[in-house]
Amino acid sequence: MGSAIGRTLIKLTAGLAVVMASFWTTTKIVHYWSTPRDLNVNSIHVTEATYGENCQSLVSSLGHANLVKPGNATAVASLTCNDTDVICPVIVDLIRLGDPASGCGKDFTVSWRCGADQTVHQVYLPAEASGKIAWVSCQAQ
Amino acid sequence: MTTTEFVLLARNRFERLFDALVDSARCERTMILVLAGYVATWSLYAAIAKSSQDIHPDMAEMVAWSREIGLGTPKHPPLAAWLVGAWFSVFPRQDWAYYLFAMIPPTAALWITWRISARYLPHDKRVVGIALLTLVPFYNFHALKFNANTVLTPFWAATTWWFLRSFETRRAGWAVLTGVGAAAAMLGKYWSVILLAGLGLAALTDPRRDAYFSSSAPYLTLAIGTILLTPHVDWLIAHHFVTFAYATEAHPAAALTAAWSALSFIGTSLCYVAAAIVLSLFAAQPSVTAIKDTLWPTELDRRILVIAFAAPFLLAACIALVLRIGIDSLWAISAMTLLPVVSLSSPLVTISRPAAVRLLALAIVFPLVMIAISPVVAIIVHRAGVTNDASHYRLIAQAVERAWHANTDKPLRIVGGYSSDVNGIAFYFGNPPSTFDIFSPAQTPWVDDELIRREGMAMVCPEQMNLCVPIMNGFAAYYHAAEAKHVAVARRYFGTDDTPVRYEIVIIPP
Numbered sequence: 329m330g331s332a333i334g335r336t337l338i339k340l341t342a343g344l345a346v347v348m349a350s351f352w353t354t355t356k357i358v359h360y361w362s363t364p365r366d367l368n369v370n371s372i373h374v375t376e377a378t379y380g381e382n383c384q385s386l387v388s389s390l391g392h393a394n395l396v397k398p399g400n401a402t403a404v405a406s407l408t409c410n411d412t413d414v415i416c417p418v419i420v421d422l423i424r425l426g427d428p429a430s431g432c433g434k435d436f437t438v439s440w441r442c443g444a445d446q447t448v449h450q451v452y453l454p455a456e457a458s459g460k461i462a463w464v465s466c467q468a469q
Numbered sequence: 470m471t472t473t474e475f476v477l478l479a480r481n482r483f484e485r486l487f488d489a490l491v492d493s494a495r496c497e498r499t500m501i502l503v504l505a506g507y508v509a510t511w512s513l514y515a516a517i518a519k520s521s522q523d524i525h526p527d528m529a530e531m532v533a534w535s536r537e538i539g540l541g542t543p544k545h546p547p548l549a550a551w552l553v554g555a556w557f558s559v560f561p562r563q564d565w566a567y568y569l570f571a572m573i574p575p576t577a578a579l580w581i582t583w584r585i586s587a588r589y590l591p592h593d594k595r596v597v598g599i600a601l602l603t604l605v606p607f608y609n610f611h612a613l614k615f616n617a618n619t620v621l622t623p624f625w626a627a628t629t630w631w632f633l634r635s636f637e638t639r640r641a642g643w644a645v646l647t648g649v650g651a652a653a654a655m656l657g658k659y660w661s662v663i664l665l666a667g668l669g670l671a672a673l674t675d676p677r678r679d680a681y682f683s684s685s686a687p688y689l690t691l692a693i694g695t696i697l698l699t700p701h702v703d704w705l706i707a708h709h710f711v712t713f714a715y716a717t718e719a720h721p722a723a724a725l726t727a728a729w730s731a732l733s734f735i736g737t738s739l740c741y742v743a744a745a746i747v748l749s750l751f752a753a754q755p756s757v758t759a760i761k762d763t764l765w766p767t768e769l770d771r772r773i774l775v776i777a778f779a780a781p782f783l784l785a786a787c788i789a790l791v792l793r794i795g796i797d798s799l800w801a802i803s804a805m806t807l808l809p810v811v812s813l814s815s816p817l818v819t820i821s822r823p824a825a826v827r828l829l830a831l832a833i834v835f836p837l838v839m840i841a842i843s844p845v846v847a848i849i850v851h852r853a854g855v856t857n858d859a860s861h862y863r864l865i866a867q868a869v870e871r872a873w874h875a876n877t878d879k880p881l882r883i884v885g886g887y888s889s890d891v892n893g894i895a896f897y898f899g900n901p902p903s904t905f906d907i908f909s910p911a912q913t914p915w916v917d918d919e920l921i922r923r924e925g926m927a928m929v930c931p932e933q934m935n936l937c938v939p940i941m942n943g944f945a946a947y948y949h950a951a952e953a954k955h956v957a958v959a960r961r962y963f964g965t966d967d968t969p970v971r972y973e974i975v976i977i978p979p
Contacts, residue, residue, distance in 0.1 A: 346688045
């Protein structure tokens with residue numbers, strides 16, 4: 329029994345070693361032949377986007393759960409705007425974002441950085457933000 | 470010729486074809502010819518039945534990606550776009566050529582199933598197996614909409630075939646091929662991880678596993694697969710796992726919805742293969758013992774097939790539940806390779822020659838009937854209308870080109886709009902421009918601010934589409950566009966127009 333477990337562990341370790349060695353070697357070759365990616369100073373990096381922050385402390389009288397969490401729209405905004413240097417519309421879309429606090433008019437905030445600059449920019453849309461567009465840009469700040 | 474004489478003549482032809490397919494000396498060459506006919510028949514069906522619409526936006530998206538991408542796309546790994554790019558570097562950018570291309574993956578998968586079944590089925594059951602598989606819509610109707618799911622069909626089939634050979638023989642050649650197939654499947658769609666996990670599970674649960682894992686075969690497979698995948702993984706890391714973000718963001722689900730999608734995935738997959746299963750049951754009329762032997766064979770050689778076939782479905786359901794994502798039944802499109810082998814390999818399942826010939830005849834006649842009714846399909850589609858403005862792409866492209874040249878003599882390099890519209894339109898330009906998704910610029914990273922300022926851009930939106938025109942006007946104001954033009958477009962087919970749609974076109978001159 330013990331030797332069977334030992335043999336299995338050796339095989340698993342061998343498999344893992346093969347994967348790691350293959351990955352490491354190929355990565356070195358790829359990096360040797362390729363040019364490093366040019367990071368545009370004007371490219372957008374979304375740091376956080378939140379839908380309904382103003383409703384976070386609301387206790388619904390209708391029994392609906394309050395699901396507002398800071399950053400609940402970050403994934404959507406990132407997928408829309410990250411790494412582009414073109415002006416970028418973040419649409420406050422109920423279908424994609426869901427309704428985290430039913431019965432409460434929700435605002436929308438999106439924050440982003442530009443290139444390597446650590447300054448955080450922000451756009452705020454007052455409630456009700458659903459159906460509105462927050463324009464994100466790293467051009468001519 | 471009387472009807473009886475015609476039926477007798479047709480039956481004789483099917484009998485002769487069946488004889489050729491079960492004859493060891495002629496079967497391989499005959500199957501190649503039959504499959505060539507299969508590609509031609511279904512491509513012709515699509516060219517006629519879809520002649521009242523333009524190509525599907527998912528197909529157009531692949532063409533747009535194929536002109537721009539390297540080791541990855543904003544949504545999926547790059548294999549499908551690479552293949553499309555290679556195809557259109559040889560063939561003209563025409564709808565018929567794309568439908569011809571779309572039929573190659575399922576047909577290649579059918580041939581691979583034919584090759585796999587040579588090891589497990591007698592000649593007559595091999596023929597029946599392929600005939601039944603051609604009645605599964607994944608191998609024709611769904612395949613005609615080429616996308617990241619349909620491209621997987623031959624690669625899953627090849628990986629399964631090569632893995633089974635590698636597991637059995639432990640030879641280096643099969644092991645290397647398994648690694649190649651696994652990497653190709655993963656470069657088609659990450660969903661292929663369920664195939665690889667399923668094959669791993671099949672190997673681990675087989676009593677012959679010690680011999681396999683003590684050989685060099687699995688390690689060769691791992692090494693080759695990793696080497697071929699690494700450039701894409703490296704790209705993925707450099708691009709902040711953008712395709713993973715798309716995969717999780719595009720299919721989120723609550724626990725209950727995920728559970729429902731898991732059930733639905735298995736249930737709907739069964740529905741898709743129902744015709745094939747029911748026909749095989751009619752033809753074979755198996756006993757309960759034969760059904761039991763089919764579902765859980767006593768022979769190890771066959772049991773590993775059942776596990777390799779069933780595991781991806783069960784793993785898919787588990788993934789939906791654990792990761793809380795909604796899974797689509799069309800993701801089972803590539804998982805049917807072993808269906809005929811599993812369902813027919815029991816020696817207790819027998820099919821008489823007349824029944825086998827009838828199934829072959831059905832498989833041959835069905836696509837011919839579809840060709841015969843394809844003009845009617847086209848007219849019905851024209852009257853019912855299609856989604857995503859898919860009947861207007863060619864006409865919009867012409868209108869955009871006219872609007873562009875009214876503003877500038879320079880060639881049009883970028884066309885912007887909602888993703889499905891803009892991909893569809895771009896397919897129909899003489900010199901296809903780059904696409905720009907105005908709703909989500911990160912999804913078209915090949916267009917940057919400097920390029921728009923230098924080359925200009927044409928943008929188009931359906932006027933009734935929510936938010937499209939306001940977003941387009943946002944870009945128009947920022948880049949100082951010319952005055953907007955308005956056009957109404959309706960497709961004429963067999964003397965009738967479809968519902969006219971108004972579009973707004975905005976030109977940003979270079």
